Amino acid sequence: EAQVTQNPRYLITVTGKKLTVTCSQNMNHEYMSWYRQDPGLGLRQIYYSMNVEVTDKGDVPEGYKVSRKEKRNFPLILESPSPNQTSLYFCASSLRPGTGARIDNSPLHFGNGTRLTVT
Amino acid sequence: AQSVAQPEDQVNVAEGNPLTVKCTYSVSGNPYLFWYVQYPNRGLQFLLKYITGDNLVKGSYGFEAEFNKSQTSFHLKKPSALVSDSALYFCAVRHNAGNNRKLIWGLGTSLAVNP
Numbered sequence: 001e002a003q004v005t006q007n008p009r010y011l012i013t014v015t016g017k018k019l020t021v022t023c024s025q026n027m028n029h030e031y032m033s034w035y036r037q038d039p040g041l042g043l044r045q046i047y048y049s050m051n052v053e054v055t056d057k058g059d060v061p062e063g064y065k066v067s068r069k070e071k072r073n074f075p076l077i078l079e080s081p082s083p084n085q086t087s088l089y090f091c092a093s094s095l096r097p098g099t100g101a102r103i104d105n106s107p108l109h110f111g112n113g114t115r116l117t118v119t
Numbered sequence: 120a121q122s123v124a125q126p127e128d129q130v131n132v133a134e135g136n137p138l139t140v141k142c143t144y145s146v147s148g149n150p151y152l153f154w155y156v157q158y159p160n161r162g163l164q165f166l167l168k169y170i171t172g173d174n175l176v177k178g179s180y181g182f183e184a185e186f187n188k189s190q191t192s193f194h195l196k197k198p199s200a201l202v203s204d205s206a207l208y209f210c211a212v213r214h215n216a217g218n219n220r221k222l223i224w225g226l227g228t229s230l231a232v233n234p
Contacts, residue, residue, distance in 0.1 A: 004162070033221075042226040043163075043209070058221065090162050105151050105170050105213065108222070110162030 002027045006091050006111035013081055014119055021076045021114045023091030029109070030096040032074040033058070034066065036087040037113075043090070049074055050096070081118040089114045121146045123212050125225035132200045133233050140195040140228045142210030150212045152193040153222065154184055157207040166208075169193060180204070200232045 004025045013019055025032065033048040035058075045058030049068040063085055065077040074093075078085060090113050095106035122145045132138045144150055151170055155163040167178025174186045184195045195208060210225040 040226070043224045045221055048221070092162075105153075105168060107153065107165035107168065108155075108163070110164070112160070112162045 002109070004091055004093055004109050004111040006089075006114050008114060009112065010115050012117045012119065015082055016080050019078050019081060019116075021078075021089060021091075021116070023074045023076065023111060024072050025074075025091075025093040025109065026072065027093065027109065028071065029093035030071070032068065032091065032093045033108070034064070034074070034076050035090045035092065036060065037090060038087050046076070046089075078116075081116075083118050085116065086118050087116060089116060121212070121223050123210055123223050123225040125208075125210055125228045127228050128226075129229045129231065131231045131233065134202050135199050138197050138200040138204070138230065138232070140208050140210075140230060142193045142195065142225055144191050144193065144210075144212045144223075146212050146223070150191075150193075152184075152186060153211045153213070154178065154182070154193075154195050155209045155211065156180075157209065157227070159206070163209060166195070200230075202232050202234050205230055205232045 007022045030051045034046040035043045037043050044060045046064050047058050047066040049055045052071050055066050055068050091111040092108040094108045124143045126141050153168045154166040156166050157163045166182050167176050169176050169186045177183045182197050186193050207227045207229050209227045211222040213222050
């Protein structure tokens with residue numbers, strides 16, 4: 001089954017304790033992205049990756065790191081979590097979104113989310 | 120600035136009645152428009168998209184959306200609502216700028232279908 005798998009689904013941690021949220025997709029997608037979802041703020045992009053070893057900041061990258069060493073995996077790393085990073089996180093993937101003048105409008109496939117609480 | 124607006128935080132409809140979830144956008148150039156649905160405790164799922172061509176596009180679960188260029192709108196519709204349609208709906212637009220091709224998201228509309 002084609003899917004984006006995030007782990008864990010729920011995570012409670014304390015301020016400053018490094019954590020990693022894993023994301024894996026089995027669709028051979030080039031593009032992967034992390035979002036956070038907060039009430040009243042909708043979805044905000046944290047980081048994205050156009051392909052292996054190619055990552056870039058989204059709208060709210062502060063306090064987060066990512067890596068893309070393999071095509072299928074795109075972990076989100078919080079080196080020193082803080083309470084304002086309490087949120088619902090989603091990983092998403094798609095075929096390449098296009099470059100230059102060409103836009104590939106393949107839809108995003110989302111994981112089921114990770115609810116993170118930082119106390 | 121590029122933006123997407125979903126003017127209603129919540130929409131309530133009775134089962135069997137038609138439903139509309141509104142979306143308006145402001146982007147430069149030709150917009151590429153999407154609707155996604157989020158069921159409780161799940162990630163977003165793609166419903167439908169407008170790229171070009173016929174202004175009425177059909178998608179999953181009996182949903183359709185109408186692109187109106189003059190009104191810069193892309194409203195989601197369904198002729199007969201089901202209780203199982205109750206969910207959070209997001210409108211998004213992608214524009215031709217930069218390499219991110221990122222989507223600009225609306226804040227979502229919560230749809231409640233009452234039996």
